[in-house]
Amino acid sequence: MSRPIALALLFGLLTIGQPPLALSLPASDGMTLIPAGEFLMGNPAGSDGLPDEQPQRLISLSPFWIDRYEVTNEAYARFVLATGHRAPENANPASTLWENNRPISGIDTHPVVNVSWDDAVAYCSWTGKRLPTEAEWEKAARGTDGRLYPWGNDWDLTKANSASYWAGRTIDFQSGADWESFWMKGEGAQSAKTKGLKGEVLTLPVGSFPEGISPYGLHDMAGNVTEWVQDWYNPNYHKEAPLSAPQGPPRGAIKGMRGGSWLKPVISLRMNDRDWGLMDSRPSGTGIRCAKDAF
Numbered sequence: 001m002s003r004p005i006a007l008a009l010l011f012g013l014l015t016i017g018q019p020p021l022a023l024s025l026p027a028s029d030g031m032t033l034i035p036a037g038e039f040l041m042g043n044p045a046g047s048d049g050l051p052d053e054q055p056q057r058l059i060s061l062s063p064f065w066i067d068r069y070e071v072t073n074e075a076y077a078r079f080v081l082a083t084g085h086r087a088p089e090n091a092n093p094a095s096t097l098w099e100n101n102r103p104i105s106g107i108d109t110h111p112v113v114n115v116s117w118d119d120a121v122a123y124c125s126w127t128g129k130r131l132p133t134e135a136e137w138e139k140a141a142r143g144t145d146g147r148l149y150p151w152g153n154d155w156d157l158t159k160a161n162s163a164s165y166w167a168g169r170t171i172d173f174q175s176g177a178d179w180e181s182f183w184m185k186g187e188g189a190q191s192a193k194t195k196g197l198k199g200e201v202l203t204l205p206v207g208s209f210p211e212g213i214s215p216y217g218l219h220d221m222a223g224n225v226t227e228w229v230q231d232w233y234n235p236n237y238h239k240e241a242p243l244s245a246p247q248g249p250p251r252g253a254i255k256g257m258r259g260g261s262w263l264k265p266v267i268s269l270r271m272n273d274r275d276w277g278l279m280d281s282r283p284s285g286t287g288i289r290c291a292k293d294a295f
Contacts (some may be wrong), residue, residue: 001158002248013120018082018136021103023052029127030069031067031292032065032066032067032068032216032217032218033065033073033294034051034061034063034064034065034139034140034216036060036062036063036247037060037061037144038144038154039058039059039061039138039139039142040058040059040138040144040145040146041058041135041138041238041272042054042056042057042238042272043055043056043057043059049270049273050267050273050274051235051261052236052238053272053274054155055238055254056146056237057238057243057274059135059241059243059244059246060243060244060245061135061136061146061244061256062294062295063135064208064293064294065129065130065291065292065293066132066137066291067222067289068219068254068289069206069207069218069219069225069289070111070215070219070220070224070225070287070288071111071123071264071288071289071290072108072110072111072114072206072287073097073098073103073107073108073109073111074103076103076112076115076123076281076288077101077102077103077108079127080127081101083124083126084125085119085123087101087102088112088114088115088119088282089114089282090113090114090282090283091282092200092284094199094200095114095198095200095284096114097113097114097134097198097201098114099108099291104226105195106204107197107207108186109205110197110203110223111147111287111288112182112204112226113203113284113285114267114283114284114286115227115228115282115287116279116282117270117277117279117280117281118279119221119288120228120279120288123288123290124290124291127290129290129291129292130230130291130292131228131290132290132291133229133247133248133291134228134231134246134248134258134274135246135258136244137227137259137289138260138271138272139217140214141216141218141221141235141258141271142143142215142271143215143216144206145215147174147289148212148270148272149216149222149269149270150212150214150218150222150252151211151212151269154188155266155269156212157169157170157266159209159222160204160209160211160220160222160224160260160263161220161223161261161262162210162222162261162266162268162269163182163183163262164263164265164269165223165262166187166197166202166262167182167187167188167189167191171200171265172265172266180192196279201262201284202262203224203225203261203262204224204262206219206224207219209223218244220259220270221259222259222269222271223260223262223264224262225259225261225262225284225286225287226257226259226260226261226268226275226283226285226287227257227258227259227286227288228255228256228257228288229248229255229256229257229258230247231247231248231249231255231256232248232250232251232254232255232256233249233252233255233276234248234249234275237246237249244266253276254276254278255280256270256274257275257277258274258275261285262285263284
């Protein structure tokens, strides 16, 4: 096949509508190519979702690459060793999973946690990548059909690492008191004590839930760790964002996170759920997934 014809075919693949799975082109450094096109972002007004997810709109994106898995402690350790960047650390020493600039034994394949937004940006930049936008993240997680979870519209606690997984039943906190009761005194606290890393943190190796992959074959888009995104968080942004390649608000005070984590109730595991955090916060349930432009 001549080079011009091959390039024409490649361009066609990158610009056609959604296939059922990611394009079967060679992945770039453990990444998956998400094709160009439209997808349903957000949640319809009047639905059971939260106000900051509404309305649901048809958003158009250019093709982009995104990591198939969350960034692991092993990968992040290479970054720390090469650059001298600070090691992940939690305000609570009991939840810090690194010692002497290295992850503790046995967690190399777990997602790195206790990293701030700035740490995430620095890591992705070092690898020649960047953080995904909220829109890119959501398309990669749910495909184009507006599904609630990576695997479909029906909740299944066996397909993601969340509070429900550890309880063996669906957990949906109604208040901060419910969260405290579960994680500080109840079933969650017991699970963390008996099964958690250092008796505190319940991450699992990336890719532990192959039946929970997204339409594009991405792992752990729901649960395990919440992931930083590029955008500033604004609860009203969905109402005013452009319909083509939204980049988030031009300024803000807090950054977006997506995907839910091992700590989260079922409502936070939906792919249209929006979370946020201070740029310098380093939670034990927050990690990294990088993206990069396709061209």
